[in-house]
Amino acid sequence: MKSRENLIQFGLLIIALSTIVILLLIALFILKEGLPIILRVGIKGFICSTHWSPQQGQFGILAMIIGTAWITAGAILVSLPLSLSCAIYLSEFSTPKVRGTLKPIIELLAGIPSVVYGFMGMVILFPLIRNYLGGAGPSILTASVILGIMILPTITSIAIDSLQAVPHSYREGSLSLGATRWQTIRMVILPAAKTGILSGIILGIGRAVGETMAVIMIAGNSVIIPKSLLDPVRTLTANIALEMNYATGDHRQALFATGIVLFITIIILNIIAHTIARGGVEK
Template structure:
């Protein structure tokens, strides 16, 4: 009996594998959490140095548009105003989302409701191709095609918010489209059947039932697309003009947070005010990423289909 009891108490090989799997998963999760906290802490420490070490006002940083951290302004203080980059970042992001959302919803409706098999066969490769194109290619196409076209039609240099918005529109279109397709597919089939049984037409069912039921998922897709547009750097830098001034029109050159970072980070010395100011821009980007993630969570919780 003692031998039998020992065999029953002794863990099996499957139990050992389960424990090893749990330990490996715990180590991986812990590493990711530590890495995330380290990145946030590193950016926060360097980003806040502008205000703690160099005594720059947070209010002036967010509300003034004069950007020249390497020189003193007329008031004897460094010109560290990020308003121009913040306004430009929101402008190109909102315009890109405004352009992309109708196209994304139309493509998603066609692929899921009007011609599911034919639409997927025709459009899925196109969406996958757009996702796989590098950012520098989008920027180069925008530089040689979109910028000259805007210059011809509207005048000016062609660089500006409009060019950046068009480039970002193409870049975030696959993201919004893919997530919208998933949202439409999650709408229960009995919603469609009930609507058609009550005498609604196909378009009435799509517009008044399916799209409304999938609206939280569509909004989540738009927020994800905006998050990608807000953080895009290289493609926007190539077509926006890189002038740290508040845009007065869609065709006036300006600069976003990301384009300012990529164009100036290599020309500054670690620990100096110009370098700390750029880290402050990175901190603003990080905070915006957190806000976008919180919005996604809130929309997802309110829009769960029961």
């Protein structure tokens, strides 16, 4: 009986290690396919060059890195004011009933497929931008607005949870000292919930960096260094998805190398989120 229990425990341990094994397998295969080209071109030549013309054997992804950075920054700028006001309002000003209804609804909306968001950019934002701001439509601006909306549910939901996790005694202490609700929020609750909200924002950044299909539909995908918000750009993810089905040889390796850059970025973001969250718990 005892040995059977031990066997089961051992089996479960092996299963529990599966996520780690999968993570390592992903890293291994992406590295195996992509690393040779990085070593040949040099890290600097790969990351710091803006020349991407696979036919001529030029593989520089700086334009894509810049494209990704612009769109992600834009998405956060669009998303933060809305998601934070939503979270603060629902957590601190609304009745529990309103919060109990709206929070699950907002979370349900996180389930809308990303291609639908991309499609909304095409049919709603393209004409608006063409008519009022000029340009063709596909641009940093379009992609930022759509991605910003896409990550709204993620950030809002985590921020509400962090605000709700602040002990009630904090609120009561501050209010009993004569502070208004807003003063309490600004000086007591937000600082206490800061770590949770920050890790939510970082998860949102991760989603924006990693989004592929929606971005392909609305960012324009030109390999250029953008000069204005209305210029089309290509992201790292789009670069992989657009060229993978016909790439061979060095070109294919370069796409996997693009994947390596993406993978490392995401892991770093996760480490930051993890460290912030743990710091919050220890405090």
